[in-house]
Amino acid sequence: MKNSTCNPRRRLALAAVPALVASGLVSRARADEAPYPNRPVRVVVPWPAGGVADAGTRRTAAVMEKFLGARIVVDNRPGASGQIATEAVARSTPDGYTLIAGDISTHALNACVFANLRVHPLRDFEPVSLRTRGSMMLVVNAATGIRSLDELVKRSQAEADGLPFASPGLGTVQHLHMERLMQATGANLRPVIYKGEAPGLTDVVGGQVPLMMTFPAVALPHVQSGKLRALAVTAKKRVPVLPDTPTFAELGRPELEAYTWGAFFAPKGTPRPVIDRLAAAMAKTSEDASLRQFAAGFGAEPMHSTPEELRAWVQAEIDRLCVIAKKAGVRVE
DSSP states (O other): OOOOOOOHHHHHHHHHHHHHHHHHHHHHHHHHHSOSOSSOEEEEESSOTTSHHHHHHHHHHHHHHHHHTSOEEEEEOOOGGGHHHHHHHHTSOSSSSEEEEEETIIIIIHHHHBSSOSSOTTTTEEEEEEEEEEOOEEEEEGGGOOOSHHHHHHHHHTOTTOEEEEESSTTOHHHHHHHHHHHHHOOOEEEEEOSSHHHHHHHHHHTSSOEEEEOHHHHHHHHHHTSEEEEEESSSSOOTTOTTSOBTTTTTOGGGOOOEEEEEEEETTOOHHHHHHHHHHHHHHTTOHHHHHHHHTTTEEEOOOOHHHHHHHHHHHHHHHHHHHHHHTOOBO
């Protein structure tokens, strides 16, 4: 019969296990009790890497790290018009370590055009702070000879089937603002739907489609080369990178003032002290000179807000965009 007594070294090792487990639990508890943030914060971008939204978020995160006091890791989760990312973040632990770099599409427009939205922009998120705001611009192929908004409206009204415009997708912010332009001016336009901004802009530059509502960040080189003509910008004031392009308000259409924007949101239930810490860091970040210079090159500007101001902003944008979408009959099943 074998001796069942444990080896002394084995007994010592087994005795140490509870102590190690306890030590690990204590360390974890101490980390959880440490002031926020005490580990990296993940920011989910709902769009592909390399785009304007991704570049802007990464530059903002790089600046914000020093004010937040923690590393910020950017994670791209594109797909389904931003819905893959919004669902993932909405269902993550509400501890301030997972945020979404939401924008006008994910946190306003989608609520107006998608029939079956699984998460709501306000009900399922805690607003943190605005982070950026920019304008759109109406461009035409220079070969059309159209030099003003009035000329565009008149030309379109002479077209029995309407003048075509490129849209980067059904129900996108560019599409809806063209619908708003038609509602405001009586222009006779019809959308040509593309799968993204780049192919639509390529066809406008090539002359296959005469016009488009787009962003200065992507169309500016073509305006500067003379291939495209910028007729108006949607901002209240002229955009520094397009000093000779009037605003819609200057052309007698102040109702066409509109912005694209980005903001940080956290999952519903994230503690208010954590939200306030993030908002305070964004407020300091928005004043960074290098970030402001970077954004200006895209026709945008860094922004900040209180959580309450962001909530009111999002609600106002939902109300505005839903009216346009409903009147235009834009709905994605």
